[in-house]
Amino acid sequence: MSQTLRARRLFDGEQWREDCAVLIQQGLIDAILPAAELPPGTETIDLEDGLLAPGFIDIQVNGGGGVLFNNQPDAAGVERMVAAHRATGTTALLPTLISDTPAVHRAGVQAVLSAQGAGNPGVLGIHIEGPFFEVARRGTHRKDRIRQPEQHDIDWLASLGTQLSTVLTAAPEHLPPGTIAALTAAGVLVCAGHTNASYQQIVAARAEGLRGFTHLFNAMSPLTAREPGVVGAALDAPDCWVGIIADGHHVHPASIRIAHRTLPPGRLCLVTDAMSTVGDDKDWFEIYGERIQVREGRLVNAEGALAGSAIGMIDAVRYCHQQVGIELAECLRMASLYPATFLRREQQLGRIAPGFRADFVRLDDNLQVLDTWVAGARETHRSN
Structure with a gap:
């Protein structure tokens, strides 16, 4: 249950370190010290090359490994999703349900x-994306699955806050006054x-405890001169976190740069919004009886509208570093610490760092995933 890793290059979530030893006990990090300070004869696993970084955390994962969570809301489906995304560097995630019937949402929980x-340990909680949306901004969410919340919905969601980490994405203008405050008080x-x-409706939502914004720029009112909209409100919300899909299709790289420069440090998070094609041989899936196909890297429906993404977290990290121009350390933080x-969960x-769970990703010089560790258990994804 104990092991020592020697990493020639390590990013600890804050800074770079060279030639370090990471001591692991019972799935937790016991210590980090210069490799030269290890006692003589210490048995080590020498990683030799590559970069060791904190494992990625994805707070919006609709599917993976051939499973779309809405279509298979059971434990086996969750296991396959987690396994598929681990190969992309994600060591912990939130399975995400899009708008559907109450029965599907309850089964997913x-x-x-x-x-x-x-x-x-790779399952941190659940993200329920919908169904309390503005129909005009529903994207590919099925229209007849979108509805207004009732008191029993709010009571059920509040009950989840005591059981597991729960994220709810909703349109604030469709939530009765006090709903966000009640859910926030319950831990949602x-x-x-x-x-x-x-803009003013978002200001009111923030006053009730709004925690963040889901996939910035997509499916929300835009920033204009006289009405900042949800996009402007998000960029003007220093107390909120903002998710963004960096796949080269959902958001222009300049828009990602603008968001990164505008928001306070630590508030922009990478998310994948991934569907079942990640880690699967098939380049299509069905949702609501509609076929979604990968076309030139984009997941689209018959009308050509985007329907989630076909990327894993390492793809988002690579894109933000190589195409957007954000420094690598910050990209890694956007995928883990933030x-x-x-x-x-920033204390775990x-x-x-000592006391944290031993969740790591090892990358080569081309930012390809070589290995991952979850609670100290290693899995190799590419031959060295």
């Missing part, structure tokens, strides 16, 4: 609880998404 009960993290809210902070995840 039980699936996550079952996966956690079976001891899968409420984000604005698929919304046509005005999502951990959003989830209030997102850093390589």
Whole structure:
């Protein structure tokens, strides 16, 4: 249950370190010290080359490994999603349900609880994306699945906050006054998404405890001269976290740069919004009886509208570093430390530091995933 890793290059979530030893006990990091300070004869696993960094955390994962969570809301589906995304450097995630029937959403919650009960440390909680949306901003969410919240919905969501980490994406303008405050008090993290809210409506939501914004720029009212909209409100919200899909299709690289420069440090999080094609041989899937196909790297429906993404987290990290021009250390934080902070898990995840869970990703010089560790357990994804 103990092991020592020797990393020639390590990013600990804050700074770069050279030739370090990471001591692991019972799945937790016990110490980090210069390799030269190891006692003589210490048995080590020498990683030799590559970069060791905190494992990635994805707070919006709709599917992977051939599973779309809405279509298979059970523990086996969750396990396959987690396994598929681990190969992309993601060591912890939130399975995400899009707008659907109450039965599907309740089944999804039980699936996550079952996966956690079976001891899968890669499952952090659940993200329920919908169904309380603005129809005009629904994207590919099915129109007849979108509805207004009732008191029993709010009571059920509030009950989840005591069971597991829960993120709810909703249109604030469709939530009765006091709803966000009640859910926040119950431990639910409420984000604005698929919304046509005005700037003032977002200000009011923030006053109730709005935690963040789901996939910035997509499915929300834009920033204009006289009405900042949800985009402007997000960029003007220093107390909120903002997710962004960096796949080269959802958001222009200049828009990502603008968001990164505008928001306070630590508030922009990479998310994948990934669908079932990640880690699967098939380049298509079905949702709501509609076929979604990968075309030139884009997941689109018959009308050509975007329907989630076909990327894993390492793809988002690479894109932000190589195409957007954000320094690598910051890209790694956007994929690990910042999502951990959003989830209030920054004392357990997102850093390589004593007392933290031993979740790591090892990357080569081309930012390809070589290995991952989850609670100290290693899995190799490419031959060295």
